[in-house]
Amino acid sequence: QVQLVESGGGLVQAGGSLRLSCAASGRTFRIYAMAWFRQAPGLEREFVAGINWSGGTTKYADSVKGRFTISRENAKNTVLLQMNSLKPEDTAVYYCAKRSSGLLEGTSPREYDTWGQGTQVTVSS
Numbered sequence: 302q303v304q305l306v307e308s309g310g311g312l313v314q315a316g317g318s319l320r321l322s323c324a325a326s327g328r329t330f331r332i333y334a335m336a337w338f339r340q341a342p343g344l345e346r347e348f349v350a351g352i353n354w355s356g357g358t359t360k361y362a363d364s365v366k367g368r369f370t371i372s373r374e375n376a377k378n379t380v381l382l383q384m385n386s387l388k389p390e391d392t393a394v395y396y397c398a399k400r401s402s403g404l405l406e407g408t409s410p411r412e413y414d415t416w417g418q419g420t421q422v423t424v425s426s
Contacts, residue, residue, distance in 0.1 A: 303327040303415050305397045310420030313387055317424070321382040323397030323417060331375035334400040337382045338410060339393035339422075346396070346410050350382060354403030362408075365391075387424045394419040 309321040321337065336351035350371040351360045359371055370383040380397060398413035406412070 303330055303333070303399050305399065305415060305417035307395065307397045307417040307420040310395060310422045312423045312425065315387060315389055315424055315426050317387050318383070318385045319387065319422060321384065321395055321397075321420060321422075323380040323382075325378040325380070325397075325399070327378075330378045330399075332403050334403055334405045335371075335373060335380045336398050336400065336405075336408075336413060337371060337380075338396045338398055338413075339391075340396070340419075341393040344393075348408035348410075349395070351400075351405045351408065352380065353405040358405050360405055360408070384422070387422075389424045389426045391422060392424050393422060395422050 304326045306324045334353045337349040338346050339349050340346040352371045356373045368386045373380045396419045397417040399415040401414045
């Protein structure tokens with residue numbers, strides 16, 4: 302069974318950068334698609350970026366395209382989210398999630414069966 306632990310969140314000024322990391326346990330990590338979601342207070346959890354099992358296919362929310370980059374290192378059981386040109390509206394708790402298959406298809410949280418505990422990202426104006 303895969304377990305996920307996020308790190309790398311923090312406080313940054315608008316225009317700055319952060320890199321989030323998701324460390325996964327379990328030998329089967331490499332066969333699953335992975336994604337980052339975020340949730341701001343009072344709002345629903347929303348899809349940010351996803352990557353298929355091999356890293357060959359990625360998908361981004363329109364709000365982060367061109368600023369965020371998702372990647373994975375299967376040999377290290379790690380998924381990364383590089384966030385550049387951060388805006389105050391990026392402030393949220395960011396969650397790493399595992400999909401139940403290796404394919405990157407939908408963006409609904411219901412398609413992901415394992416979640417990390419979340420890491421806070423705060424962008425000041």
